[in-house]
Amino acid sequence: MNKQYLSQRFIAIFMIMLLAIFQVVSFTPQNVEAASLENGATISAVDHNGEAVLPLTAVNIKEGQTAYDVLKEITEAKDIPLDAPIDPTYGPFINNIGNVTLPAGQYWTLSINGEPATVGADGYSVKNGDSLLFKVSGYPYEQVDVTVSAIDQKGNKILDETVSVFKGSSGYDAVKLAGKLANVEVDASIDSTWFAFINNIGNTELGETDYWSVNLNGISMMEGLSSYIPKSGDHIELRLPKVDDEGSGEEEEPDTGNGLPEEESPNPTPTPEPNPEPQPEADPVTKETVNATINHLADKYFTTNGIQDHMTAVALNIVGDELPKSYIEELKKEIIDRDGVYRNVTDYEKIVLSLTSANVDAKSFVGYDLVEKIYNNERMTIQGNNGVAYALIALDSGNYEIPSNAKWTREALVKYLLNEQLESGGWSLAPNSKESIDITAMILTALAPYQDQENVKSAINKAVEWIANEQDNDGGFSDEYNGGDASETTAQVIIGLTAVGVDPTGEQFTKQSTVESASNHINLIQHLLTFKQEDGGFAHLLADNESDYMASTQALLALLAYQDYLNEGKSSIYQFSQPDTEVVVPEEDSDNKVETPAPEAPVENNKPVPATDNEASNTDNSKVNQNEGNSNVELSQKAEGHQLPNTATPLYNLIVIGVVIAVIGTAVLIYTRRRSQNA
Known part of the structure; x- marks a missing residue:
């Protein structure tokens, strides 16, 4: 009887422990990290408007596979129709991918690494690192000229080429083509989630922590090279972090005159104390100074340079300048030509801001509801927090009504950002990347209308404190990815702080130089004004000594x-227009992940991310594309709204298993007890 009792206890304890283990495991997602493909390539297909038919996808290449083989395999896997009859003599001919209506005189064209293919899709054997693009195009092919440069740690140019890439190709294609023309190897790997990652260029010797960061037109690129579609005149610059003249990146021991380091020298030579000249106080900021600078920018700089982007149109509308009719007419034509379709949600967001600032209803512009294109956008998070923040800003700009069944309500957007x-x-711009001053300031602007909620206010206060701690003693925010202290970052911070009611000239954002004898106090507005140039514009970096268009736009918005x-x-x-709808995000839910369309992890710059790459950060950046809400961050399997593979343990299945074990355990106990009683 004693043995039976012990047996029962053992079984009971064993079943309880087993059940507990399964319950714990069921609430612990088992993540599977993405990894570089041993032999990988990327493939995508877009129509004549540049809209994706086959989303950008990373694929494993089997030996001997042709471009047609890969296309057929992927379209079948994604259930995308492929009309490609086989000719007995010439092989497969691609009539259509998806259900695209081909314009007259246009057909499907294959581009390989930025160049139109000279053979059919079944005649090209895909290689590791290849980028395949199928696009609807006419002949002659449209091309864009892109300058690609690569600079090592000592400032030596390894690449400096201007290439003509097939229109619709990626920034990665431009880099690959530049390497081909210069006969410089571009070593890149394809990641299952993050697409192309530049490992090295040429035979450059890399340190353990070195990686190639990417700038676009002087701006830290907060997106992946594979996802960015270059425009004619773009400059893509890859750069390694600078080191000292000897290339060691380390400081030398001071020379004591006896060959010993200073701490070992019997008579160490004293280091001379610096004797800096006291710096003068920065000019005080008055309303008159601000107003005069705004007028100078609007009346001189932008009158000369015109409206080159939507955010400049927004700024000039706020100033009170009437937009030229040509701007609106060109915008109408562009939207009609594109059939209201844009690749990135930030394109819609900038246009909505521009139209709303001009008192034009963006819900009905040349027959298109551009607001709906935002709140029902399948690619909302492909550009990371950038797209989400500017969605809120754009939707609130005209207090646009959002239906309760929208993919992205205001509540969902606020909750996502929190x-x-x-x-x-x-x-940060993207998951697994470091904080971004620009992105943080932008999100302050987005959350400003909701700061009467305690959880939102708490998040804002925490962000303001972090930004203040990051401000350097010169009044700005130095960042190696921006090339240094960029005026656009200071401008973005001013916009964010004023939106939440924080004074950018207050004590919290006024710094005193740490240099001895200096009496200089400088705040954010004073610091921004140091970038002003004679022509009324603002420089990107102080060392530039010339006006930059984007920097000038951001400065104008900040001063306004x-x-x-x-x-x-x-x-x-x-x-x-003032908001009249109440948006409440319950505090008890603010720590839970948003139950909206699943977020896509964007690529950050070309920075290494744990187990993967890239985005970078956008974004969130010097003349930061984030500042305008125009960085194009994109993810692998999630691109174009395609779901990422489910890499977590299915919670439901494990819970069911736990319940089954509990039932079995109970049955065993009952059976054992009855048997012992009958005995």
């Missing part, structure tokens, strides 16, 4: 935001 805040208080702050006007400069 969930993405990092422990430090800042936000500060002008509103001084006049005790509206909070965000992007709100052109």
Whole structure:
């Protein structure tokens, strides 16, 4: 009897422990990390408008596979129709991919690494690192000229080529083609999630922590090379971090005159104390100074340079300048020509901001509801927090109504951003990347209308404190990816702070130089004004000594935001009508992941991310594309709205298993007890 009792106890304890283990495991997702493909390539297909038919996808290449083999395999896997009859003599001929209506005189063309193929799709054997693009195109092929340069740690140019790439090709294609023309090897790997990652260029010797960062037109590129579609005149620059003249990146021991390091020298030579000249106080900022600078920018710089982008149109509308009819007419034509279709959600967001600032209803512009294109966008998070933040800003700019069944309601957007805040208080552009001043400031602007909620206000306060701690003693924010202290970052911070009611000239954002004898105090507005040039524009970096268009646009927006702050006007400069809808994100839910369309992890720059690459960060960046909401961050399997593979343990299945084990355990106990009683 005693043995039976012990047996029963053993069985009971064993079943309880087993059940507990399964329950714990069921609530612990088992993540599977993406990895570089041993022999990989990327493939995509777009129509004549550049809209994806086959989303950008990383694929494993089998030996001897042709471009047609890969296309057939992927379209079958993704259930995309492929009309490609086989000719007995010439092989397969691609009539159509998907259900695209081909314009007259256009057909499907294959581009390989930025160049139109000289053989049929079944005549090209795919190689590791290849980029395959099928696109609807006419003849002659449209091309764009892109300059590609690569600079090593000592400033030596390894690449400096201007290439003509097939229109619709990626930034990665441009780099590959530049390497081919210069006979310089571009060593790249294809990642199952993050697409192309540049390992090295030429025979450059890399340190353990060295990697190739990417700038676009002087701006830190907050997106992956595989996802960015270059425009004619673009400059893609890959750069390694600088080192000292000897190339060691390490400081030398001071010379004591006896061959010993200073701490070992019997008579160490004293290091001379610096004797810097005291710096003068920065010019005080007055309303008159701000107003005069705004007028100078608008009346001189932008009158000369015109409107080159939507955010400049927004700024000039706020100033009160009437937009030229040509701008609106060109915008109408562009939208009609594109049939209202844009690749990135930020394209819609910038246009909506531009139209709303001009009192034009973006819900009905040349027959298109551009607002709906935002709140029902399948690619909302492909550009990371950038796209989500600017979605809120654009939707709130005209207090546009969002249906309750929208993919992205205001509640969902706010909740998503709250969930993405990092422990430090800042936000990054992409998952697994470091905080970005630009992205954090932008999100402050987005959350400003909702700061009456305690959880939102708490997130804002934490972010403001983090930004203040990151401000350097010169009043700005130095970042190696921006090339240094960029005026656009300071401008973005001013816009964000004023939106949430924080004074950018207050004590929290006024710094004193740590240099002895210096008495210079400088705040954010004073620092921004140091970038002003004689022509009325603003420089990207102080060392540039010339105006930059994007920097000037951002400076104008920042000064307008500060002008509103001084006049005790509206909070965000992007709100052109007051919100009348209440958006509440329950505090108890703010720590849970948003239950909206699954977020895609964007690629950050070309920076290594744990177990993968890239995005980088956008984004969130010097003349940061994030600042305008125009960085194009894109993910692998999630690109074009395609779901990422489910790499976590299925919670439901494990719970069911646990329940089954509990039932079996109970049955065993009952059976054992009855048997012992009968005995």
